[in-house]
Amino acid sequence: MTTTSVDEIVPSKSSLTAGQLPRWTPLAVGGGALVVSALVMLLIGFNLPGWIVIAWLLFVPSMFVATRAVEGHQAGVDRLWTVLVYSAFALALLPLVSIVVEVLTQGLPGVVDPGFFTNTMQYATSLTDQQAVEAGTDIKGGILHAVVGSLLVTLAATVISVPIGLLTSIYLVEYGRDGWLSRAIVFFVDVMTGIPSIVAGLFGAALLLTLVGPQDNLMGFTAACALSVLMIPVVVRSTTEMLRVVPNELREASYALGVRKSLTILKVVIPTAISGIASGVTLAIARVIGETAPILVTAGVATRLNANLFSDWMMTLPVFIYRQLQNPTAPAAPGPSLERAWGAALVLIVIVMVLNLASRMIARAFAPKKTGR
């Protein structure tokens, strides 16, 4: 590590690095493991996952044994766990990379189909799909109705959830002051966070069954109600956090100027926390726009464009993906359906990622200056 003049003359005999493995040991052992594993693979038939797995199985114990022999037992165990921790991280990257690659490679052909964004599934039948496979004509059908449905349902859920969530957080932070009611609200918001999304969907269905009767209870608004059940706790939790970190000095300064409590909250506390609140809301939107199960049991499925939240079934992007995979338009030729499903998945992921990035940028751009004047 430390290079003194003595080290430069006889580097290999340094007392500081004596009894330690050189820094290139992992590379050498790893290379060796890969070679041995390749030889094993040649004997039983080559495949890439097997090659990596066997190499890893050779690498871990040999690193342990090598380190233990040279540096002692303590260092050997330490090296073993270091290798395992690095492996865990590499292992977690595999699905992430795989999903991104799959969605991009499979989704791009679907997205570039003519009319993918401007058509609905109304005129895409099993006949047109079969033609597309057999005669190679363009794949018909698009996701316009699903995009419109997703945006409308999510917008409605946001309009319902954000005021309720925001006002509840204000109550919890500014008025509740650890009373029994606010403790009950905090507890039940925690409970709501754990509600499975399908149960929230069942609630929406049951609610509308009561309000409008068994006919026509499947519609966009029901789905928005179900999504609100999932969205409100997310908004409450993030907003409460954000309001809590507003320094009390700001409130006291405002009171000292004779400003009323309600005005203090509206003009001082909320503007200070607005960046955090907005980014929390954006994250909540990103979460519910990808929800499938609650919409499946409330808004149903549709092939036509329906922009009315209060009547008739509605399609959303996640349900579109689900339907195209589970019930292909042409059961004999599922290819075009799969292509549309992957295309819709790409669009959905892009929307969610943009919302996530936007949330980070909002948080950064509008963050109040920590120090000033």
Add this chain to the structure above:
Amino acid sequence: MSTQTRGSMVAQSTETQVETQPPAPRSRDNAAGRMGDKVFAGICLGAGILILVVLAGVAAFLLRDAVPAILASPEELGRETSFWGYVWPLVVGTLIASGIAIVVATPVAIGIALFISHYAPKRLSQPLGYMIDLLAAIPSVVYGLWGATFFGPLLVPMYAWLAENASFIPIFGPTYSAAGRTLLTASLVLAVMILPIVTSLSRELFLQTPKLHEEAALALGATRWEMIKAAVFPFARAGVISAIMLGLGRALGETMAVTLVLSQGPLTANLLNAGNSTIPAEIALNFPEAFGLRQSELIAAGLVLFVITLVVNMLARAIVSRYKEFSGAN
């Protein structure tokens, strides 16, 4: 209190103005302001109460619609068993899937969290953490699509090998699904989905370990791993357990990944073939076409799921609050 302050402030600073202003409008203004204050407080309180009402509504509606199916006789349900006979294989399937998911995900998640908090170079750790968070942002239906069309078929050679060589263990074979649409695939997809939840919670806890504890361990000659064992794990243990429970809660309620990946069937011990089902998948598959007593039966199954996740989540919170005083996290 605030009105008094305001009055005296105004009186002191702008005496001339106060004299010229007639007092009557000011007091009316005060009265209106006080009303406004009260109204605003009332609205906030109302929103809080509304949440409680909504939750009570969820429970009440589900109960009301579930009761007919729970009380119905086997003949009315049109099957050989009562509701409980119908729901227990689903409960077992749900528990198996989430159990495998949590067993697979926990060690990996703790490894990633340690990597980000204690092993990765400081400059890299934040972007790497963000990358893992991206896994949480991917919608569950995309996981389902990926699991059904890519990951499942990828696992088929492994299933074939297991069915051939390990079928003396009842869960492996002797038959296997050629499409890979099995409960094991679904569980592994679930494991990937709960990974970021467990990781991000554990990572926060590992990062909060008091620096002095860590440095004290290192100063006594501990290696990095011994330092983690001596300082980081004891500090974070309760929090990590609750993170695992929260991940379990998420896995129990996860619908789409299982619905799309698994090809459902009756309960079977063989995890390599089609068969088994989970409550959320059963509901998602059958609810759109269900009506009458069948619908009520599915809602009752949803209620059972709700109770299970509720118990798991409450246990998680109880652990956190019980250990909060001792952990030094506050």
